[in-house]
Amino acid sequence: MRSDDDAMMKEIARQLRAPLSPPVSGSFDARVMSAVRRLPRHSRFKLWSRLTTPRTVTFTPLSWGLLAASVALFAVIGAARAFDDIQVATKPMVTALFPKTAAPRPPQRVQFVLVAPDAKKVAVVGDFNGWDVDHAGYQAKHRGGGVWSVTAPVPLGHHRYSFVVDDSVWIADPTAPRIVDSDFGVANSAIVVQEQK
Amino acid sequence: MNRSEFSIVVGLLCLAHPILAQDARLSARLDKPTLAAVNAIVDSARISKLPTAPLIDKALEGVARGVNGESIVVAVHQLSLRMGSAKRALASNATPDEIKAAASALDVGVSVRDLARLRAMAGKQPVTVPLAVLTDLVGQKVPIPTATDLVLQFARSGVKDSDLALFQRNVRADVDQGADPTVAATTRARGLVARGGPSPKPSE
Amino acid sequence: MEGSSDGVIVARVLRGDVEVFRVLVNRYRDRYARYAFHMLGNREDAEEALQDAFTRAYRSLARCEDPERFGAWLFRILVNRCRTLGARRGRRARTFVVDEGAILEAAEDHPAERNAWREEIDRGLQQLRADQREAFLLKYVEDMGYDEMSQLTGVGVSALKMRVMRACDRLRELLSEVHSA
Numbered sequence: 001m002r003s004d005d006d007a008m009m010k011e012i013a014r015q016l017r018a019p020l021s022p023p024v025s026g027s028f029d030a031r032v033m034s035a036v037r038r039l040p041r042h043s044r045f046k047l048w049s050r051l052t053t054p055r056t057v058t059f060t061p062l063s064w065g066l067l068a069a070s071v072a073l074f075a076v077i078g079a080a081r082a083f084d085d086i087q088v089a090t091k092p093m094v095t096a097l098f099p100k101t102a103a104p105r106p107p108q109r110v111q112f113v114l115v116a117p118d119a120k121k122v123a124v125v126g127d128f129n130g131w132d133v134d135h136a137g138y139q140a141k142h143r144g145g146g147v148w149s150v151t152a153p154v155p156l157g158h159h160r161y162s163f164v165v166d167d168s169v170w171i172a173d174p175t176a177p178r179i180v181d182s183d184f185g186v187a188n189s190a191i192v193v194q195e196q197k
Numbered sequence: 198m199n200r201s202e203f204s205i206v207v208g209l210l211c212l213a214h215p216i217l218a219q220d221a222r223l224s225a226r227l228d229k230p231t232l233a234a235v236n237a238i239v240d241s242a243r244i245s246k247l248p249t250a251p252l253i254d255k256a257l258e259g260v261a262r263g264v265n266g267e268s269i270v271v272a273v274h275q276l277s278l279r280m281g282s283a284k285r286a287l288a289s290n291a292t293p294d295e296i297k298a299a300a301s302a303l304d305v306g307v308s309v310r311d312l313a314r315l316r317a318m319a320g321k322q323p324v325t326v327p328l329a330v331l332t333d334l335v336g337q338k339v340p341i342p343t344a345t346d347l348v349l350q351f352a353r354s355g356v357k358d359s360d361l362a363l364f365q366r367n368v369r370a371d372v373d374q375g376a377d378p379t380v381a382a383t384t385r386a387r388g389l390v391a392r393g394g395p396s397p398k399p400s401e
Numbered sequence: 402m403e404g405s406s407d408g409v410i411v412a413r414v415l416r417g418d419v420e421v422f423r424v425l426v427n428r429y430r431d432r433y434a435r436y437a438f439h440m441l442g443n444r445e446d447a448e449e450a451l452q453d454a455f456t457r458a459y460r461s462l463a464r465c466e467d468p469e470r471f472g473a474w475l476f477r478i479l480v481n482r483c484r485t486l487g488a489r490r491g492r493r494a495r496t497f498v499v500d501e502g503a504i505l506e507a508a509e510d511h512p513a514e515r516n517a518w519r520e521e522i523d524r525g526l527q528q529l530r531a532d533q534r535e536a537f538l539l540k541y542v543e544d545m546g547y548d549e550m551s552q553l554t555g556v557g558v559s560a561l562k563m564r565v566m567r568a569c570d571r572l573r574e575l576l577s578e579v580h581s582a
Binding site for chain 3 (some may be wrong): 012016028174178
């Protein structure tokens with residue numbers, strides 16, 4: 001590989017590092033603030049303090065309607081949970097009366113590898129271990145030359161995961177499909193574990 | 198709705214909270230207001246027959262990443278909306294894995310219409326791996342229409358999941374070597390569809 | 402407020418004080434305008450990308466995981482905006498005939514201040530592929546390490562090194578004659 005830090009590159013970089021003159025047009029700050037003011041204002045809605053601070057509440061017909069809707073929602077949720085609970089409670093009886101012919105499919109052992117020469121600790125976190133950075137079964141071992149690996153059980157199906165280096169730096173698996181997550185603005189990796197045939 | 202009315206609604210949901218089953222991991226790691234809000238979303242998803250495990254996992258991921266409670270609630274809510282759209286697009290017999298993979302695809306900008314097209318093209322074959330590959334291609338800046346067309350071609354040609362996985366690894370390796378992602382993906386795809394199998398591994 | 406850390410200002414904004422966001426704009430505007438200009442090649446696009454980045458940063462401020470490093474987070478948003486705008490401009494360029502040189506000259510507010518060498522550098526930079534230009538700027542102008550660049554762009558370190566190397570080779574090729582003159 002050719003050396004790229006010769007005098008010409010340094011000179012080019014020096015020129016490019018010079019500040020723009022002027023850096024932006026005079027109205028730039030005003031335009032940004034005008035755009036920002038049009039957006040919904042941030043506010044910390046401290047739910048607990050709102051609920052516990054005594055205040056006078058005015059009930060409008062709409063409030064009564066919402067109250068009724070909330071009670072109905074509460075009843076539906078309770079009924080759904082009761083149905084689930086009944087299913088769970090009767091499952092042993094149903095299983096005994098109608099035994100399943102297929103055995104549950106065990107998780108597959110999957111090898112995770114990361115090259116991180118400067119790391120002191122590498123863990124695998126994902127939806128298969130509750131994103132627990134201290135989960136005993138998912139701590140990678142250093143194999144030498146900056147290569148870390150762990151072979152761990154992963155249930156069949158689609159999963160999201162990441163490496164965590166030194167308990168602080170999250171790194172997506174460079175070799176795996178990536179999921180760029182708009183929820184937390186980070187990239188995770190995807191793995192689809194299928195039964196070995 | 199004004200704040201009083203909202204407080205009443207959330208208050209009632211919080212009253213319902215002790216009756217509703219909670220994931221013990223969430224109870225241990227979320228503060229009470231966040232837990233109440235997340236449980237409400239999870240229960241709403243359960244009623245809609247959406248998988249709830251991904252929502253709980255999303256909340257746990259947020260805790261692990263040190264994200265604040267408000268952002269966790271927003272993230273779980275957004276995911277539940279995406280899963281709802283995914284399920285409608287893929288039809289009611291979509292598996293939880295397909296719904297999860299489709300929700301990720303929606304997150305990077307794949308349309309509901311294209312999810313439905315993929316479902317139609319794949320027939321009875323699961324679409325979990327094709328969706329994961331599609332999400333990865335778009336994440337690597339292959340334009341969405343190009344990436345979608347490639348994956349639809351794979352589905353039409355009956356390309357196996359194992360070959361798709363190798364295709365994805367080959368494209369990533371090519372991009373890591375400096376290739377343009379679109380060129381790498383379309384080149385590798387040509388080989389995959391033409392031969393009915395994966396292209397050779399990238400040369401050193 | 403001017404001397405307060407990013408974390409303190411972000412906390413104020415999140416509590417509803419929108420006006421204090423101006424301090425962050427002022428703090429990062431000049432340096433990031435330079436990056437956007439070099440990436441996109443003209444002030445108009447650069448200001449559009451930068452304004453868009455600030456607006457998006459404000460909108461998603463609650464999701465900034467480390468408010469003390471707001472600047473780095475904002476920069477990541479800007480890098481992505483420059484990619485999007487650059488791609489859009491590339492599509493426009495394929496539809497209409499574009500004279501890059503004319504655009505550079507037309508966008509200049511003070512052409513008299515810029516010497517010929519600097520103009521050639523700007524021209525050469527715009528002739529690089531967008532991903533190579535991005536890698537070159539991050540490495541040589543923003544002074545980032547490859548690991549940091551990899552975190553920012555999501556691209557592997559070896560691919561980034563390749564892009565920087567190719568950018569240097571191309572710039573050397575384009576600018577050697579001018580430099581020696």
